[in-house]
Amino acid sequence: MGKYLLLWEVDPTRTPEDAMERGAAWELLIAMVKEDIKKGMVKEWGAFVGEINGYLVAEGSEVEIGNMVQQYVPFVTFKVRAAASVSQIDEMVKVMQQ
Secondary structure (H helix, E strand, C coil): CEEEEEEEEECHHHCCCCHHHHHHHHHHHHHHHHHHHHHCCEEEEEECCCCCEEEEEEEECHHHHHHHHHCCCCCEEEEEEEECCHHHHHHHHHHHCC
């Protein structure tokens, strides 16, 4: 199981201009995020203050992460980065020094 950093961004062309509609859309997004957290795949989620983007940290296989992000398409786009732990990097360094 891998760990991933995902940078997400809401598509501004799909963001309602009306504040009440926009609030309802955010409410739906947050409900989906809470469900992903409850399932255990999303370990941390945050939004950048004053922006329509943010980050999340998730654990799973490539297929699981791919399936998770598809539920947000086309309203949210993601940049996905695989993350290595300190122990994984330590292993890599040891191999380099052999």
